[in-house]
Amino acid sequence: MMKDVYNHIVETIGNTPLVRLNKITKDFPCEVYAKVEYFNPGNSIKDRIALQLIEDAEKSGRLKPGDTIVECTSGNTGMGLALVAIAKGYKCVFTLADKMSREKVDILRAMGAEVHVCPTDVEPDDPRSYYSVAARIAKERNGWNPDQYNNLSNRQAHYLSTGPEIWRQTEGRITHYIASTGTGGTLVGTGMYLKEQNPEVQIIGIDPAGSILKHWFDTHEVKPELARVYAVEGMGEDFIPDNYDRNFIDHMETIDDKESLLMCRRLAKEEGLFCGSSAGAAVQGLVQLKNRFKPTDVVVVILHDHGSRYIGKIYNDDWMKEKGFL
Ligand SMILES: Cc1ncc(COP(=O)(O)O)c(C=O)c1O
Structure with a gap:
């Protein structure tokens, strides 16, 4: 029997590595691991x-x-x-x-x-x-619209795969789960599974300034008029998708574009992790929350996608200067 052989590329989805962060988190009291989702065949979660x-x-x-x-x-x-x-x-x-x-x-x-x-x-x-x-x-065209925003198969995918993988990889030691959030699938689906294993696990969403998600979470108000354009991609919303459920979220942290994009560059240079903007945002949020953690904590942060899709932006000095980020 041949080993580690697949019948089709889609069989390689999931089972991504959990990699310790070392330099960016050197002042942290606890262990921090990144779930590196660009190992998926389409380079994202x-x-x-x-x-x-x-x-x-x-x-x-x-x-x-x-x-x-x-x-x-x-x-x-x-x-x-x-x-x-x-x-x-x-x-x-x-x-x-x-x-x-x-x-x-x-x-x-x-x-x-x-x-x-x-x-x-x-x-x-x-x-x-x-x-x-x-x-x-x-x-x-009588086509099928999967509607990732409101179709609950989205969060179910994370309930069935991302959550169990993290639980297994940390041997149930995870205390904090941090993810940039857009449709809510990654945050809430994984959060549902982790809280089912241990209700004490803290589920933390990272939201860009200009999105309305944090305001909704903190106040219960949906205010589309608060929305404005921001540079980080794939995260934040100007409405509340059905995949959200407040019962599985403990905190939402706001991040800014500039710090998030500069954090992407640090992730590449200091950790060897070449990621997209929402990963920089998640790690920026993690750094902002440093004082919450204690020595026994085990923190997992999601890195949603690969940097190759952002070469003309985050990793291009001219674009970064033009936008005022460098
Ligand atoms: C790069 C990137 N980061 C973060 C997210 C947010 O994940 P979710 O939609 O599961 O909340 C997405 C979703 O489109 C994404 O493409």
Whole structure:
């Protein structure tokens, strides 16, 4: 029997490594580990939800061979869906906001998907928004819209895979779980599993200034008028997706663009971890929270995706200077 051999690339989704942070956390009293999600075949955590969304839709009969999948995505979910679609024979159409990296659009096209780039600075219900364009195309082509925001298969993927992996890898010692949050799947799905094992585990979401999630969590108010554009990608929202459940969140921490992007550069140079902006944001949030931790704590922070998708931005001095981040 051959060992560690797979029948298809999608079988390699999940079981990512947990890697200790050393330099950035050298003043911390406790151990801190990063769950390095760019080890997934699509280079992001979103491969996990792509598989769950598609397989749940197949089970329910909503998705049949040859169907078209239509989704609005910041790129990573699209990459995961494209990978799984190749394995299972579906067509993919994606809509993205125009603030997203050029690389993300090119990568999706390379994976055989049709991509529509839509304006960032319009309301979600504006017909030009990437939400509205995805809904319109899904209707026109009788396509299936996985709706990662409100489809609970999203958080279920993390309940079934990310959570158990972290619990097993830390041998149940985890005390704090930290993740940048957008649809809420990574934060809440993993949080549900971890709190089921030990209700004391603290579930901490990282939210960019300009998103309305922290305000909602702290005050119970949904205030879309507070939303403004920010530079970190894939996280923060201007509405509250159904994947959120306040019962599984203990704290939301706000981070700023500049510190988060500079933290990405530190992660690369000091830890050898070449990541996207939401990973820099998560680690920036972790550093802001340093005083909460005690020596017996075991902290796990999610690094959602790989830096290769941000070479023209975070890792480009001209772009960083032009935006005032350097
Ligand atoms: C790079 C990146 N970071 C963070 C997130 C947020 O994860 P979630 O949507 O599970 O809350 C996403 C989701 O699109 C992402 O693509």
